[in-house]
Amino acid sequence: MAKLRKDILWRMALLYILMVGFAVIILGKILYIQVVEGNKWKSKANELTQKDIIIEPMRGEIYSDKGKVLASSLPFYEIRFDSKAEGLDKNIYKSNVDALANCLANLFADKPANEYKAALYLGWQTGSRFQLIKRRVTYSQLKKMENFPMFKMGRNKSGFIVIQTNRRAKPFGILAERTIGYVTKERVVVGIEGAFDKYLRGKQGLELMQKLAGNVWMPVNNGNQVEPKDGYDVFTTIDINLQDVAQNALLKQLVKNNAHHGCVVLMEVETGNIKAIANLERYTNKTDDVIANPGHKSNEISYVENYNYAIGESNEPGSVFKLISMLVALDEGVIDINDTVNTGNGVTTYYGIKMKDAHRGGLGKITVKEVFSHSSNVGVSKIITNYFSDNPHRFVDRIYKLKLNEKLGLDIKGEGIPLVKDPSDSSWSGITLPWMSIGYEVKLTPLQILTVYNAVANNGRMVKPRLVKELKFHGEIIKEYPTDVIVSSICSNETLKKLKIMLESVVEEGTARNLKGAIYKIAGKTGTALIANTSHGYSDKNFKKTYQASFVGYFPSDNPKYSCIVVVSSPSNSIYYGNVVAGPIFKEIADKVYATSIDIHKPLNIAPALAGNIPVAKSGNKKDIENICKSIDIPIKTTSITSDWVSISQNQKSISLHNININPKQVPDVVGMGLRDALFLLENCGLQVKPIGKGMVKSQSIPAGTKTTNEQIIFIELG
Incomplete structure (x- = not known):
């Protein structure tokens, strides 16, 4: 029995030792985890229950030249x-919840106060740490909420959490939409939004979030938040009023001519500032469009901004390139504008390929100026081939000096690549030079063409087109973008004068006579070009030809302030000439710009209006009268004038001034004065003035020189 007992005790002791050892091992492991690996496991726990989230900054806004918002991030709050x-306790909650529910109901007016109270009560009862109260709260609504009961105590005491989201909006819709551009989540960048994204987007902030039940994340208020930095504002050169004019003028002609697409650029001559840029493309509504926009019909045709043709489409420009050919020929001294060219019957042949003029039967023998104004293909090609066929490098190198074989280097992406062939290229042939001279076998974008014409208007100074003037941060200028000069002088002054004469002649007596106006002059060039098809040459598979109509120029031609190019592609109503399709768009824009821009009007000639009788003058302040007479060249006689106030006598040729002696204790003589001066003098004497009628003072109820008394009433009659 003792042996059995001893055996049991030994076994129990062994079991006890094993259990104690196991406990020591567990305890040791716990201590090891707590002390040695504690930070490691805490970090892993935090990774599962806490995380830093990015706080997006407020994206900078894009403004027009006059400070109107073109693109803005509208903040919404949850x-x-x-x-x-x-900091929130039961007493704070109970004493404020009713008033808070009433304020919320009054602000949003979407449900009664008892429903807001129920939502707050549900959050309180369930211990919710992220109870939804309201989505899509505007900034103005949020500012009002900040003064609501409980809410105004701050996040720690009130328990209210504000989460901001931003949505990009363009207040002016499709106006310059493609140029303003966009940036997608996938970092697809377009237009100004894309080009200046690094400035607009600002710097992201960080906020610590804690995971709650239901996979809900709530901000942790531990003071470690990194505040985001808002983006810079971009100030463009676009005038939204002129943009509206340009876009509507373009749309009207595109619809009228059932054209595929078109573009307009309006540029300030001296600075290169782009004041308007419109790109519209024909679009047929699909079923999905009708579902998204119930007011639209399926297969309905509209025009939208899907592509920036003005900047991105590099095409054969056609006849508008003839200015460049004439610039080279004139500046190289091989022709003068009064030289004659025999265009014959308007048909010529180069290596078996016929070239024709638009004018049937030809123009015969005409001057170089007339070759240009009537846009003679035969005339221009003969000039260039006669003088440059032996050395085509001379012609091409002169074009290269204008930088037309290079991109403009615009800030925004997508500029089309220019093509000006070199005689050493394998594609150069015997027909290249004559056809290049009239705008074929060469490719340029509308904006690249406009830059050349703008240089002519700008007295030979070629400037880079500019879309952005400056960046600002909270009103302070951060960076400015000055006007860049591409070529300081594109040609000699003598050549420049001749080019201007020829450009004016196009409108005065040439292919654009329909654009001639009586108030101001336009200078420019029409263009009508066949559009090449990659598979079928200059016609489609049905042998149908498509055209590009254009007009480019500047106004007023005697003192250019604006240059403009209009290009309309594939007009399909059998009318395709530049003067008829593109010209009216240019004219409508120019007329409206001229009508609203007083600074480009010629000064009025006032002298003839004053050649007869001098206008009737009023008595009054001497300095005012002298300044007015000086500004309109009316002679005045001021002999022995010592007073600041004068009366007037006049004849047909001059005005004489006479002293009016002012005594503050006597009623002054105000007959012959205007109401403003009469009131000033009479009220300074303490009189109450009662004027009757309008115009000049004819009489006064109290005679001049009468002693004044305070608050005395005087009636003055005007007529």
Whole structure:
């Protein structure tokens, strides 16, 4: 029995030792985890329950030249309630919840106060740390909420959480939409938004979030938040009023001519500032469009901004290139504008390929100026081939000096690549030079063409087109973008004068006579070009030809302030000439710009209006009268004038001034004065003035020189 007992005790002791050892091992492991690996496991726990989230900054805004918003990030807010906020207790909740519910109901007017109270109560009862109160709250609504009961105590005491989201908006819709551009989540960048994204987007902030039940994340208010930095504002050169004019003028002609697409650029001559840029493309509504926009019909045709043709489409420009050919020929001294060219019957042949003029039967023998104004293909090609066929490098190198074989280097992406062939290229042939001279076998974008014409208007100074003037941060200028000069002088002054004469002649007596106006002059060039098809040459598979109509020029031609190019592609109503399709768009824009821009009007000639009788003048302040007479060249006689106030006598040729002696204790003589001067003098003497009628003072109820008394009433009659 003793042996059995001893055996049992030994076994129990062994079991006890094993259990104690196991406990020591567990305890040791716990201590090892707590002390040695504690930070490691805490970090892993935090990774599962806490994380830093990025706080997006407020994206900078894009403005027009006059400070109107073209693109803006509209902030919207989501309001949540944390019933377990550290500073929130039962007394605060109960004493404020009714008033808060009433304020919310009055502000949003979407449901009664008892429903808002129920939502708050649900959050309180369930201990919710992220109870939804309201989505899509505007900034103005949020500012009002900040003064609501409980809410105004701050996040820690009230438990209210504000989460901001931003949505990009363009207040002017499709106006310059493609040029303003966009940036997608996938970092697809377009237009100004894309080009200046690094400035607009600002710097991201960080906020610590804690995971709650239901996979809900709530901000942790531990003071470690990194505030985001808002983006810079971009100030463009676009005038939104002129943009509206340009876009509507373009749309009207595109619809009228059933054209595929078109573009307009309006540029300030001296600075290169782009004041308007419109790109519209024909679009047929699909079923999905009708579902998204119930007011639209399926297969309905509209025009939208899907592509920036003005900047991106590099095409054969046609006849508008003839200015460049004439610039080279004139500046190289091989022709003068009064030289004659025999265009014959308007048909010539180069290596078996016929070239024709638009004018049937030809123009015969005409001057170089007339070759240009009537846009004679035969005339221009003969000039260039006669003088440059032996050395085509001379012609091409002169074009290269204008930088037309290079991109303009615009800030925004997508500029089309220019093509000006070199005689050493394998594609150069015997027909290249004559056809290049009239705008074929060469490719340029509309904006690249406009830059050349703008240089002519700008007295030979070629400037880079500019879309952005400056960057600002909270009103302070951060960076400015000055006008860049591409070529300081594109040609000699003598050549420049001749080019201007020829450009004016196009409108005065040439292919664009329909654009001639009586008030101001336009200078420019029409263009009608066949559009090449990659598979079928200059016609489609049905042998149908498509055209590009254009007009480019500047106004007023005697003192250019604006240059403009209009290009309309594939007009399909059997009318395709530049003067008829593109010209009216240019004219409508120019007329409206001229009508609203007083600074480009010629000064009025006032002298003839004053050649007869001098206008009737009023008595009054001597300095005012002298300044007015000086500004309109009316002679005045001021002999022995010592007073600041004068009466007037006049004849047909001059005005004489006479002293009016002012005594503050006597009623002054105000007959012959205007109401403003009469009131000033009479009220300074303490009189109450009662004027009757309008115009000049004819009589006064109290004679001049009468002693004044305070608050005395005087009646003055005007007529």
